[in-house]
Structures are given as structure tokens and as C-alpha cells.
Amino acid sequence: MNQNKWWQKATVYQIYPRSFQDSNGDGVGDIPGIIQRLPYLKELGVQVIWLSPIYQSPNDDNGYDISDYRKILPEFGTMADVDEMITIAHELGLKIMMDLVVNHTSGEHHWFQQSRQSRDNPYRDYYIWRDPVDGHEPNNWLSDFGGSAWAFDEKTKQYYLHLFSKKQPDLNWENPALREAIYETMAWWLNKGIDGFRMDVINLISKQTGLPNDPNVNADNHGSSMTFVANGPKVHQYLQEMNAKVLSRNDIITVGETPGVTTSDAIQYAGFDSHELQMIFQFEHTEIDNSREGLGKWSDERFNLVDLKRILSKWQTALDGKAWNSLYWNNHDRPRVVSRFGDDSEAYRVVSAKMLATTLHFMQGTPYIYQGEEIGMTNVDWSSISQYQDIDTLNAYQDLVVEQQRVSPERMMTYIHHSSRDNARTPMQWDDSNQAGFTKGKPWLAVNSNYETINVAQALADQQSIFYFYKKIIALRQQMPLITNGHYQVLDMADSEVYAYKRIGVDSELLVISNFTNQTLTRHYTLNDGANMILSNYDDDQGDTLRPYESKVYFEGT
Incomplete structure (x- = not known):
């Protein structure tokens, strides 16, 4: 086992830049705001900061639809701000991990704009285009955001594939020129001084040969084809190539987001001898409270602890000595951990948040803390669907309530309170001043109403707070080899x-x-x-x- 890699002892802190700290009053978090808060993260004791996307984007999916990999979204700041952030972070002993989104781009990326011009355009093969079949979509694949995974383009009379939003066309990794363009961009960022990549849905990049129908799609066309598409025939070939050309040449941290994987898959992706990635995010433990009605994550069911133990124990045991685990409770796509796995009531929020931290951080793997987790931020309880902005949430409401009428509006709102991605995306709660100290303007997404009692200033003033408990655990991980190697x-x-x-x-x-x-x-x-x-x-x-x-x-x- 590789016992001495720095990233095995590290603790990672995920920042969702839009919701972390606004420096200029426009209601959107930005890079100067992150710079302002770097000393706070140093005080917490983490070693790595993972930034959700800050690239140029039309924001159809909050930055996971990238229109230029080498430019910064102006509302986040400038490339000079990024350079300053990297420099100051490094001076504080903090590393920066960037989000890498290369299964798809934005439809506004110049590659796609060229690709749709004509069937013989040089960029046509950067994406996955197919002729209609009997006047319909090329196959029955479904988007993870609802509906068909195919969109028809009038200009060239073909369909393009999008496993997510219609504005997120999938890239064609079969094309060597496309792969080289991605590797060059990765090297460009590493040359800037970043310290690694979190790779968005990276196990979707290789599609099934011949693009066959998904046998799991049911008659009412509800669901997603992600699991069917995942772990395609050439994905390990592509990642080994990426490793050889980029990753292995740098002492960096890499983690792949990999829906629909088994422990055997994980050992291929993140095995100590696989020459691909260093660890992966699996989702099995985050799906144990999924709906029993076939509605995916849309439920308000309480998890069963035996299920949680069985899943986490399986991953701990199967990867021991062979590959490396990532440890996480929540992220920008998952509801708040204290509301989901703990107890966010006034009586038990603090003690249950500390319990959850203890349970996870003493396991083998690299732990990931999502912003606000270290102060016990909770889910929101908004009364109207109009208060939500997450595309996944809005699409699900439209699909299940309005169109299919499978769920009543009242019941769907309880599911959304439990499961919506916006639970994680409300602004960071810094203090009890107006808008929780996040912005002097109107925040892009409403602040959770409990910010007056749950905030960083309160946590830092209380030596018994969740913050100092996390700080203690992070320090123990650095001091005790048994936590890494046992x-x-x-x-x-x-x-x-x-x-x-x-x-x-x-x-x-x-x-x-x-x-x-x-x-x-x-x-x-x-x-x-x-x-x-x-x-x-x-x-x-x-x-x-x-x-x-x-x-x-x-x-x-x-």
C-alpha cells in the first residue's frame, strides 16, 4: 500500500464559489471572496480546497456547462484573481483542486458552435451526432435531468447526445483530437499552479459501442440512462492515457465522480497499480433513502442504519490495501448531512453533527468537507417551488407534479425539502448580520433563515462548537498513522x-x-x-x- 502519499492524510474542503463569499455586492460569491476567507480555512486545518467550476459558463447547470475552459466567469472575477488565489493559498500551505468537467461542454462552447455548422465541419466529431431512426431519436437513452438524452438540430438534421441538460452536449472521446485538446487544457491549468482535479462524471466518457437501447428504460420513459452508460468499454484506456500524458507527471490529487460503480470498478479506477485516478466518489451510501415508489432521490424516507453500515463497511473492506476511498457525507449535489443523517433540531443539531463527523473521519480514505458542514448548516424549508433554482429540482417538479401527476404538490415539496440540491447551495452563513455576511446585495439564492443562530462567527466564539470539533479531528488525522493505514x-x-x-x-x-x-x-x-x-x-x-x-x-x- 502507498502509505506516504500526502493526499492520503489530507482533508479536502469543497467550496461552491457562487455561495461562499461575495466581495462586490452583486449577490454572487466570487474569487476575491474566497481569497478573503482563506485564513478561515487555514484555521480549520484542511489541506486542500476543491473549487466547483469557476470557468466561463452560461450557467444552465450552475457552471457545470463550460463554454471556455481557459476563461473565468466574469461574475466570479478574473484570471488575475485566480492567480492571486493560488499564490496566497500556497503561502498558507493550502492546495487548490479544480473541477474538471469533460464528459460534456456547454452548447455555447466554440467547439460545439463549430460542430453544429455542418456535418463535415472539423469539430463535428468532437461531439456525438446521429441520424434519426424511423423519424425519432437514435435510441431510448434518457437524460439525468429528465426526458430524452437526444436533441434534434434543425440545421444539420441530426440528433446530438446530452446525458444532462440539452445545453450540455456530450463530448466524443473516441476522437483523438478531442482528447489531446482536453489534456492540453489540463496541463495548462497545472502549469498555473493548481494541485489536482476533481473529475465530473468521468466514468461516462466512454459510451457503449453502437449506442444500443437502454434495457432499463420503462414504458413511461421515466428515469436516467447514466447507470447504463457508465463504465463504458474504453473508459480505462482513456484514463490511463490521461494519466500517462498529464496526471503522472505531477504530484497532484485526483478524484473521479463515478456514478454506478461497484467496488471492483473502483479498484480499476483508483487501484494503487491502476495508473488512472487516486480515488473515486461512489454514490451507494447517498442513495439508501431513495424512493420506494420509483422516484429516484425524490422521497422523504429516513435511512436505515444497517444499510448504511453494510455499504460503508463493504467499501472499507473491499478497497483495503488495493485502492483508496474518498469519504464524504454531502456536497453541492446532496442535501445537508445533519438534516439527512443526523438531527437538525435545536436540541440535537450540534451533538449529532459531531457524531457524524466522528463516524466518517476515522475511516480509511480522504475525507471531504462541504462548505458549511463544519458549522452544522441545515436544509432549507421553503414553502414554494418558485423559491428554488436548481434545474434538477424544477425539472422533477414539472415532470412528476405537472405533467405526469404522479405526486401531489404538497408531497413533492416534502421530497424537495429532503432531497433538493438547493439545500446545499444556500449562501455560506458567516455571521448574524444582514444576509449572513455573505453579501451586501441581494443573494442569488436566499439565505437559510436560521443564519442568526448558525454561523461562523458564533462557531469561532464557542470552543465547544462543531467547527472546533472538526478542527480536532482533522489534526488527529495528521498525527495518527493508524487512521490512514489501519x-x-x-x-x-x-x-x-x-x-x-x-x-x-x-x-x-x-x-x-x-x-x-x-x-x-x-x-x-x-x-x-x-x-x-x-x-x-x-x-x-x-x-x-x-x-x-x-x-x-x-x-x-x-
């Missing part, structure tokens, strides 16, 4: 209330115990005489008694 062993898998596991080294052990309920429980775990409690979200240790959402860690050894 083997994982789950205890009492069938226990539906407590998650307990060990990390086992040659001459030391960690025991992690987390009560996932708001009840006081009794559990006995055998401890050797030399075991010391090194972390707890309560002030004392009551032995076999576990108070609501109590989490504690014992260490024994040398």
Missing part, C-alpha cells in the same frame, strides 16, 4: 441504532462508537486496560451508557 472491522452489523467499528494496526487499535438515535442506549464493548478515550462529543464518559447521538473514540497501543 484495517477496518465493523462491530455488531445488525445493530440498527449504534455504529461501532475498529481500526486495527500492528500494535494499536481505535474503537469508534456512534449512537445514531436521540435515545439513551446501553451497549458494552470490551476495552483493554490501556485504552484511552481520545475524542467525544460529550464532556464525560459514562461507559456502557450512550446518550443521544453520543460518539466517542478510544485508542490503545503505541
Whole structure:
């Protein structure tokens, strides 16, 4: 096992730039705002900052539709601002990881603008174009945002593929010229001084040979073809080529977003000897509360702890010694962790947020903190669909409520409160001043109304806050090789209330115990005489008694 790579001990902090800090009062977070807050991230103790896209974009999908990979969206700032951010971050000992979105571009990218001019345009083959079949789409693939994954272009009388929005045409990775153009852009950013890439839906870049119909598409054409398209026949060839030409030439961090993968797939993508990526994001644990009505993530169901333990334990065990895990609860696409897996009530928000941090960060892998997680930010509870901006949320409401009438408006709103991506995208809550200190103007998306009590200023003033708890855990990961290298062993898998596991080294052990309920429980775990409690979200240790959402860690050894 590669025990000494810097990124294996690192903790990553994800910034969603639009919602982090606005410096000029236009209501949109920007790069000068990020620069202003870098000392805060240094204080937290993270080593890497992952930036969601800041590139030129028409913002059909909040920046994941890129129209120029080498320009910055003006509302975020300038390339000079980016250079300053990289310089200051490096002076503070912080690394910068950029989002790389190369399964698709914006329809406004000059490649696509050229591609649609004619069938023989030099850029035509940068994208995936097909003739109609019997006057209809080339196959039955469905977009992840609803509807067909094909859009007809009147000018050239062909369809182009878009697995996401119609304004996000998929790139044709079969074309060597396209691949070289992407590698050149990656090298260009690395030469600027960035320290790695998070790769958006990177396991979709190789499509199924011949583009066959998706057998999983049902009669009412509801769903997505992402899983069917994922892990195509040439994806490892492409990533090994990318690794050889770009990634392996730099000491950087790489993580691939890979929907629909198994642990065996992960070992291919992120195996220590695979020469592809260093780790991947898998989604299995984020889908355990999916709808039982076939509505995907649109539900308000509470997860089952045994399911969570089974999934996380499977990934911990299967990758041990073979590949590297990424550890995360939430991101810009997922609801707030304390609302989803914890308890965001006033009584238990703080203690359950600390419990969730403990449970995840003592596992093997590189942990990712999403902005606001470290102060316990919660989901929003807006009353009207008109308050939401996320394209995925709006499309789902239109599809399920208005068109198909499968879900009542009232029920759909409870699902949206639970699952919408806008839960993660409300502005960062810095203090209790107007607009939570995020902007002096009108924010692009409304601030969560609880900002007066949940904010950074409050957290920094309270030594018992969630912030300082995260800071302590991050420091422990740097200090204790056992957290990086120890083997994982789950205890009492069938226990539906407590998650307990060990990390086992040659001459030391960690025991992690987390009560996932708001009840006081009794559990006995055998401890050797030399075991010391090194972390707890309560002030004392009551032995076999576990108070609501109590989490504690014992260490024994040398």
C-alpha cells in the first residue's frame, strides 16, 4: 500500500464559489471572496480546497456547462484573481483542486458552435451526432435531468447526445483530437499552479459501442440512462492515457465522480497499480433513502442504519490495501448531512453533527468537507417551488407534479425539502448580520433563515462548537498513522441504532462508537486496560451508557 502519499492524510474542503463569499455586492460569491476567507480555512486545518467550476459558463447547470475552459466567469472575477488565489493559498500551505468537467461542454462552447455548422465541419466529431431512426431519436437513452438524452438540430438534421441538460452536449472521446485538446487544457491549468482535479462524471466518457437501447428504460420513459452508460468499454484506456500524458507527471490529487460503480470498478479506477485516478466518489451510501415508489432521490424516507453500515463497511473492506476511498457525507449535489443523517433540531443539531463527523473521519480514505458542514448548516424549508433554482429540482417538479401527476404538490415539496440540491447551495452563513455576511446585495439564492443562530462567527466564539470539533479531528488525522493505514472491522452489523467499528494496526487499535438515535442506549464493548478515550462529543464518559447521538473514540497501543 502507498502509505506516504500526502493526499492520503489530507482533508479536502469543497467550496461552491457562487455561495461562499461575495466581495462586490452583486449577490454572487466570487474569487476575491474566497481569497478573503482563506485564513478561515487555514484555521480549520484542511489541506486542500476543491473549487466547483469557476470557468466561463452560461450557467444552465450552475457552471457545470463550460463554454471556455481557459476563461473565468466574469461574475466570479478574473484570471488575475485566480492567480492571486493560488499564490496566497500556497503561502498558507493550502492546495487548490479544480473541477474538471469533460464528459460534456456547454452548447455555447466554440467547439460545439463549430460542430453544429455542418456535418463535415472539423469539430463535428468532437461531439456525438446521429441520424434519426424511423423519424425519432437514435435510441431510448434518457437524460439525468429528465426526458430524452437526444436533441434534434434543425440545421444539420441530426440528433446530438446530452446525458444532462440539452445545453450540455456530450463530448466524443473516441476522437483523438478531442482528447489531446482536453489534456492540453489540463496541463495548462497545472502549469498555473493548481494541485489536482476533481473529475465530473468521468466514468461516462466512454459510451457503449453502437449506442444500443437502454434495457432499463420503462414504458413511461421515466428515469436516467447514466447507470447504463457508465463504465463504458474504453473508459480505462482513456484514463490511463490521461494519466500517462498529464496526471503522472505531477504530484497532484485526483478524484473521479463515478456514478454506478461497484467496488471492483473502483479498484480499476483508483487501484494503487491502476495508473488512472487516486480515488473515486461512489454514490451507494447517498442513495439508501431513495424512493420506494420509483422516484429516484425524490422521497422523504429516513435511512436505515444497517444499510448504511453494510455499504460503508463493504467499501472499507473491499478497497483495503488495493485502492483508496474518498469519504464524504454531502456536497453541492446532496442535501445537508445533519438534516439527512443526523438531527437538525435545536436540541440535537450540534451533538449529532459531531457524531457524524466522528463516524466518517476515522475511516480509511480522504475525507471531504462541504462548505458549511463544519458549522452544522441545515436544509432549507421553503414553502414554494418558485423559491428554488436548481434545474434538477424544477425539472422533477414539472415532470412528476405537472405533467405526469404522479405526486401531489404538497408531497413533492416534502421530497424537495429532503432531497433538493438547493439545500446545499444556500449562501455560506458567516455571521448574524444582514444576509449572513455573505453579501451586501441581494443573494442569488436566499439565505437559510436560521443564519442568526448558525454561523461562523458564533462557531469561532464557542470552543465547544462543531467547527472546533472538526478542527480536532482533522489534526488527529495528521498525527495518527493508524487512521490512514489501519484495517477496518465493523462491530455488531445488525445493530440498527449504534455504529461501532475498529481500526486495527500492528500494535494499536481505535474503537469508534456512534449512537445514531436521540435515545439513551446501553451497549458494552470490551476495552483493554490501556485504552484511552481520545475524542467525544460529550464532556464525560459514562461507559456502557450512550446518550443521544453520543460518539466517542478510544485508542490503545503505541
